[in-house]
Amino acid sequence: MVTTTALEAELLEVAGAVPDPELPVLTLLELGVLRAVHAHGPDSVEVELTPTYTGCPAVEAMALDIERVLHEHGVRDVTVRKVLAPAWSTDDITDEGRRKLREFGIAPPRAGRVAEPVGLRLGPTRTLAQEAGEAADPVRCPHCGSAETELLSRFSSTACKALRRCLSCREPFDHFKEL
Amino acid sequence: MSTDVTTDATVTSAALALGDDALVLSHRLGEWAGHAPVLEEEVALANIALDLLGQARVLLSLVGDEDELAYLREERAFTNLQLVEQPNGDFAHTIARQLYFSTYQYLLYTELAAGDGLFAPLAAKAVKEVAYHRDHAEQWTLRLGDGTDVSHQRMQRACAALWRFTGEMFQPVAGLDVDLPALESAWAASVTDVLRRATLAVPEGPRSGAWAAGAGRQGLHTESFGRMLAEMQHLHRSHPGASW
Structure with missing residues (x-):
């Protein structure tokens, strides 16, 4: 397990609270699509997001929402990276x-x-x-x-x-x- | 979002081949929108098309700019199988095409997912989606084949008509490191099993040689493909850079 800093844990919680654009009752963390937040200093973070389905059109909306909430949280530079492996499963x-x-x-x-x-x-x-x-x-x-x-x-x-x-x-x- | 473009020529040709298969079949299935026999099928075919489009985007992005590749290449630059470009025909033709292709894709992705190559992450993801496509095609093959006299005849005709396009799936593709003879025998066993249970005869025509079809991987396509591309590329070519 990669160690997570307090800042990364905090930002993961912020990004994870974003509602799913198609099923707004769920947050991204509950859906299990948010894999990690890597902070490269307080002003620059990279977020790993995995799609439920390869062609899921909601991924782009999710990425924009994540960028928006992290910007609002004071992070200036946000990169959302789409990762495929390990593949998302409904068990997530x-x-x-x-x-x-x-x-x-x-x-x-x-x-x-x-x-x-x-x-x-x-x-x-x-x-x-x-x-x-x-x-x-x-x-x-x-x-x-x-x-x-x-x-x-x-x-x-x-x-x-x-x-x-x-x-x-x-x-x-x-x-x-x-x- | 960031993507990684590969520069390995053999990997590029394999990614193009698999990406073009997914893209072209996705477009064909999308043509059913507004025309499917029942609403549930309208939705099902569109969902399958969307899965394939997602695969195509990942694969083509390994090669270069996905939009340029999809919308600005000429017919001869596409390396998809001739099977996937075949017109939708009646619903039975579409289901036969789905059965043949999804069985192939399921087996191929299963093997790629088990390896550690560049395609493994996508294959591991997509194989789970393709399992549903294959299941959908199997259920419809059983229902149509073992249905009424008319549905049986039409399904039989469709299976026979597309049979000669199926040998091409097992021709070598540069950069695709899979055991093709094993893939082919697993494919034949699976398709034969479904057809038998659907009370359909396994077509007897050749799948290779002079009377078989298949040079799509070399960029040779059937007549209807050009018309399909014209429709698919028209908007992008007329309005370069257009976006929603």
Whole structure:
């Protein structure tokens, strides 16, 4: 672990409090996309930001917001660097982030369900394994809590969400899908 | 935001090839906006296109200025596979193209992610997205192939029509250090399995040789690609430097 100075910890908190532009209930720290803040002296910092999806259009808005809040905090020179590795995963969303998503009407991603890309077998196994996994750890309706929900579309209003419907209360809802 | 441009010529050609695949397929999928059979598919195809565009931006930025590369190169300078430039056709054609390409891309990125090359970080990121693209294509192949008589016929026709473009995916690309024969057999096994479960016949036509297609990596493209590029590049060429 790289040592973090008190200043870096302070600036990480400031930058981390920026709300996500698409899911404003979450902060960047809760979403897990803010990797580090490196201070090169009190007036110059570099922020490492990782995208949820490679093509996520919100990254640029996030970078501008981070620059703005750090400028307002008195840092003159802010560089936001986009980093890809290690790849972001929905497991990086904090517990508080998950709670807020549910409260906002979005079923949070299930923890520890991220498929390991390396060495994963192709063929029917993926789908079948997913179905078997559904029974043990169902996506619950964020409105009524029912475990009886069905998938309507793998892709919803944004790339990170799937569209589902609750079979108990009949409400459609977004599910932040595991990545 | 800062990016790092590479100067290694072989890495440049590999980044261009993979970046052009992603860019061109992204544009093709974007053409479905306003035309998809149902609203959910409209959204799904646009989301897949967006993932591919993100990959293209990272890959092309390894080579140079992403906008210049996307909007100011001539047709012969693009090195994408001929498969990805094929017109959308009916929905079955689009799904067959997705099945063939996403299976290839999934396997390729899995291998690149496991290495320590320049493409590893992007591949590790993108393979998780591509897993969803592949899943989407598989589900639709099963639904159309094992659906009505009409959907079965159209899916079968689409799979056969695009078959001759699939051999090109396994031709060597300078700077891309992967085990192509292993990739090809894994691809064939996976696609064959999906087609069988979809009650579709595995196409029998040649995938290599004189009757197969594929010189996209050498900059030779099919007729419709020029028209696609004209549309894709028109705005940027008419209004250089335009931004939102």
